Amino acid sequence: MRHIHVLAIGGTIASRAADPVICTTYAPLLSAADLVESLPPMRDTVAHVTSEDFLKIDSASLTGEHWLAMARRINELLSGDVDGVVVTHGTDTMEETAYFLNLTVKSFKPVILTGAMRPASSMSADGPLNLYQAIQAAASDAVRGAGTMIFMNGTLLAAREACKIQPVRPDAFTAREMGAVGCVADGKVEMFYHSTKEHTLSTPFEAETLTSLPKVDILYAYAGAEPEMLDDCVKRGAKGIAIACVGNGNLRPVWRDRIRELAREGITVVRCSRANGFVNRNGAQDDDALGTVSGGNLSAQKARILLMLALTFTSDPAEIQEMFDRF
Ligand code: ASP
Numbered sequence: 001m002r003h004i005h006v007l008a009i010g011g012t013i014a015s016r017a018a019d020p021v022i023c024t025t026y027a028p029l030l031s032a033a034d035l036v037e038s039l040p041p042m043r044d045t046v047a048h049v050t051s052e053d054f055l056k057i058d059s060a061s062l063t064g065e066h067w068l069a070m071a072r073r074i075n076e077l078l079s080g081d082v083d084g085v086v087v088t089h090g091t092d093t094m095e096e097t098a099y100f101l102n103l104t105v106k107s108f109k110p111v112i113l114t115g116a117m118r119p120a121s122s123m124s125a126d127g128p129l130n131l132y133q134a135i136q137a138a139a140s141d142a143v144r145g146a147g148t149m150i151f152m153n154g155t156l157l158a159a160r161e162a163c164k165i166q167p168v169r170p171d172a173f174t175a176r177e178m179g180a181v182g183c184v185a186d187g188k189v190e191m192f193y194h195s196t197k198e199h200t201l202s203t204p205f206e207a208e209t210l211t212s213l214p215k216v217d218i219l220y221a222y223a224g225a226e227p228e229m230l231d232d233c234v235k236r237g238a239k240g241i242a243i244a245c246v247g248n249g250n251l252r253p254v255w256r257d258r259i260r261e262l263a264r265e266g267i268t269v270v271r272c273s274r275a276n277g278f279v280n281r282n283g284a285q286d287d288d289a290l291g292t293v294s295g296g297n298l299s300a301q302k303a304r305i306l307l308m309l310a311l312t313f314t315s316d317p318a319e320i321q322e323m324f325d326r327f
Contacts, residue, residue, distance in 0.1 A: 002083040002139040006051040006131070007073065008032035009097075011059055011090025013116035013127040024168060026119040028056050035088060038120070039132050044187025047139040050082075059090025059097070064213035064308065067097060071104040071207035078107035084138030088131060091115040091164055091172060094150060098159035099302045102148035102199045103309055103327060104207040110143045113159075114151045117170045126153065126170040133184040140189035142182065147199035149181065156182035158195045160327075163276070163299060176276060178297075198326050205309045214311040216240040216304045220274060221251070227258040230269075239315070240268040240307045244300035249279035256290060263291025266315050270307055270324070272300040281321065293321045 008014060014035060015026035032051035042049075054073060055066065074085050089097060098113045105111050114134035116127030134151040137143055148159040152173045161175035175181070182191040217233040219225075219241055233241050241262075245251060249271030251259065259269045271287070272295035273279050281287050281294035295303040306327060310320045 002047045003081055004047045004049050004084045004086060004135050004138045005077050005082045006032050006036055006049060006135070007054045007070070007077075007085055007087045008035065008051065009055045009059070009062075009070070009087060009089040010057040011088065011092075011094075011115045012119055013088050013114070013131065014056065015119040016121040017119045018121075020121055020123045023118045023122050026121070028058075030120055032088065035127070035131055038128055039135075042132070042135065045136045045139050047135055049135060057090070059093040062093055062097065067100040067104075068207045068210055068213070070097065071101055074101065074111055075106050075207065078105070078109045078111075082109070084110040084112070084143075086131065086134045086138050087111065087113045089113045089115050091117060091152070095159070095162045095164060095173075096301055096305060098148050098150050098162060100305050102159035103203050103306065104205050105148060105200050106206070108145045108201060110138045110146070111148045112138045112143070112151050112156075113148070117168060117172050136187055137182070137184050137189045142189045142191045146181065146191060146194055151184065154183055154185065155180040156184070156191070160195060160197055160199070160298070160302065203309075203327055204313065210312060213308040214239040216242060216308045216311070218242050218244065218300045218304050220244045220300070221246050221255070225252065225255070227252070227255045230255065230258050230262060234262065234265075234267055238267070239311050240270070240304075242270045242272055242295065242300040242303040242307055244274040245271050245279070246274060248277075248284040249273055249294060250284040256285065259292060260290050263317065268293060268307060268311065268315055268317060268320055270295045270300075270303045270320075272298060272303050274300075287317075287321075291317050293317050293324055296324055298324070
């Protein structure tokens with residue numbers, strides 16, 4: 001029998017609204033035990049389910065310190081007799097926590113994040129089935145070694161690619177052009193493919209040895225954006241900046257000039273695209289000349305996480321580029 005542990009962080013899945021037709025205004029009232037106890041008996045899955053209240057927080061309030069604490073707790077659980085962890089989590093920043101855990105959990109055992117778009121009190125609440133099926137997925141052999149995943153609305157999405165693209169509907173998550181890596185239906189857990197990117201046991205990142213993360217900011221580019229924003233980030237202590245650039249990681253010449261100077265001062269800039277596609281190295285901009293890193297197909301919010309972890313080792317853009325290519 002598989003032992004699956006539910007680690008509750010908060011979010012809509014643990015919330016109730018005043019009325020069954022209210023879906024966007026609610027309060028966090030449910031414990032991890034409440035969530036697990038509300039589920040019907042597991043069908044087609046033999047799992048012993050335990051639970052724990054780790055945080056009760058809206059996911060917009062999470063910080064790097066919370067991520068480090070979560071990774072440490074999950075590593076502790078998975079190094080013991082727990083066979084898989086399901087994290088119930090607010091959906092707003094779920095993709096960020098998932099990618100952080102994908103890079104810092106040191107186990108081949110599954111970690112699956114799930115949540116809800118509708119509170120538990122809602123007509124057609126999505127939380128109970130999401131949690132039930134996430135537990136089924138975590139208990140299955142199919143997902144072992146696949147890295148951290150998000151399970152929402154019937155689909156398993158790789159942490160690296162998952163993104164929330166819709167603010168209210170149950171089909172809020174996608175992995176865009178990468179697609180779902182798997183699904184769960186009536187107890188059957190199906191994995192379609194594994195990512196080629198390395199994760200968990202293959203990364204050098206250890207939450208156990210870190211007490212904080214370097215400050216990395218995100219800037220969003222637009223027509224006419226002024227380069228002083230870059231200086232504001234640095235003045236407030238940023239060691240790195242992930243930019244959601246226009247197009248293929250393209251930059252205004254005034255930004256490019258300032259970024260070249262910042263790179264010489266040891267600030268690492270990663271070029272991502274606000275269009276959510278693959279930004280190729282030395283494509284729209286000459287990364288070699290600028291001292292910048294190409295974010296590949298990582299969103300700026302995911303690039304920020306990898307950059308924070310990478311900067312705990314090095315600020316050499318070539319070494320950081322290698323990490324972006326691998327993870
Ligand atoms: N504001 C909530 C959160 O992210 C939204 C949700 O859980 O869907 O914590």
